[in-house]
Amino acid sequence: MSAFSAIGEETDKDQNEFTPGLEPQPTWCPGCGDFGVLKALKGAAAELGLSPDEMLLCTGIGCSGKLNSYFESYGFHTIHGRSLPIARAAKLANPGLTVVAAGGDGDGYGIGGNHFMHSARENHDMTYIVFNNEIFGLTKGQTSPTSPKGHKSKTQPHGSAKEPLRPLSLSLTSGASYIARTAAVNPNQAKEIIVEAIEHDGFSHIDFLTQCPTWNKDARQYVPYIDIQDSDDYDFDNTDRREASEMMAETEDALHEGTVLTGRYYVDSERPSYGQEKRTIGEMPEEPLAERYFDD
Numbered sequence: 517m518s519a520f521s522a523i524g525e526e527t528d529k530d531q532n533e534f535t536p537g538l539e540p541q542p543t544w545c546p547g548c549g550d551f552g553v554l555k556a557l558k559g560a561a562a563e564l565g566l567s568p569d570e571m572l573l574c575t576g577i578g579c580s581g582k583l584n585s586y587f588e589s590y591g592f593h594t595i596h597g598r599s600l601p602i603a604r605a606a607k608l609a610n611p612g613l614t615v616v617a618a619g620g621d622g623d624g625y626g627i628g629g630n631h632f633m634h635s636a637r638e639n640h641d642m643t644y645i646v647f648n649n650e651i652f653g654l655t656k657g658q659t660s661p662t663s664p665k666g667h668k669s670k671t672q673p674h675g676s677a678k679e680p681l682r683p684l685s686l687s688l689t690s691g692a693s694y695i696a697r698t699a700a701v702n703p704n705q706a707k708e709i710i711v712e713a714i715e716h717d718g719f720s721h722i723d724f725l726t727q728c729p730t731w732n733k734d735a736r737q738y739v740p741y742i743d744i745q746d747s748d749d750y751d752f753d754n755t756d757r758r759e760a761s762e763m764m765a766e767t768e769d770a771l772h773e774g775t776v777l778t779g780r781y782y783v784d785s786e787r788p789s790y791g792q793e794k795r796t797i798g799e800m801p802e803e804p805l806a807e808r809y810f811d812d
């Protein structure tokens with residue numbers, strides 16, 4: 517049996533096998549969407565049968581950055597916006613490792629936006645989960661890159677004059693080969709999407725809608741969430757870049773109009789990952805770099 521279990525799920529795992537002593541309990545606020553991400557990620561790791569020593573979880577700075585404190589695997593709590601370059605380096609050094617990076621919308625689309633674009637462009641084989649609550653939560657509610665226009669905060673008391681960033685469209689134009697959106701209020705869909713994203717060979721980006729009831733009281737979590745794969749209203753081919761682009765535009769237009777669409781937007785299973793490309797042209801050995809260094 518996998519060493520992972522969903523929150524509250526019974527497991528026959530010896531709790532002392534990997535972490536002597538007590539496991540830390542999440543300190544997120546009651547009702548925070550981050551609990552949904554943790555539950556979905558644990559469920560996905562359990563479904564994939566991953567053990568803690570087969571996985572690395574890199575996080576940025578923010579409430580989301582605490583994720584690896586509550587998750588049993590190798591972890592690296594990095595600096596602001598920098599989870600991706602560290603995750604990329606780890607994957608190149610040890611291609612056998614399952615690498616997941618995570619951070620908030622401020623961390624990933626703002627401070628680390630450049631790393632996001634280039635990780636997608638280079639198609640590194642990893643999964644990037646962005647907790648998108650449209651706010652800087654840890655630092656007490658400032659406007660973030662995904663805050664909707666007109667959103668009032670301490671930093672924009674008269675309402676934001678900026679258009680929000682469109683993460684799905686940015687991801688597609690940057691070159692990500694798996695792009696999905698899911699939500700903390702739908703942990704079953706979220707778990708399925710994380711499983712697919714981890715299994716995908718290339719850069720998989722999940723825009724994970726979370727709620728911050730402490731600093732962003734906009735009640736988006738209570739509007740209907742529609743899975744585009746389950747609805748007859750959204751018939752498109754998510755392996756076709758043009759159709760995916762149009763579906764993303766519709767989704768991002770609708771987000772602040774009362775309809776939240778989620779699902780798999782783009783899947784390119786043909787494109788080789790960065791590591792594969794490097795091995796093909798002979799710039800990287802077949803065996804993991806880490807083994808080379810550690811064997812000497």
Ligand code: SF4
Pocket residue numbers: 543544545547548549550579649653654727728729730731
């Ligand atoms: Fe969650 Fe917001 Fe509390 Fe941070 S401040 S733990 S994002 S509810």
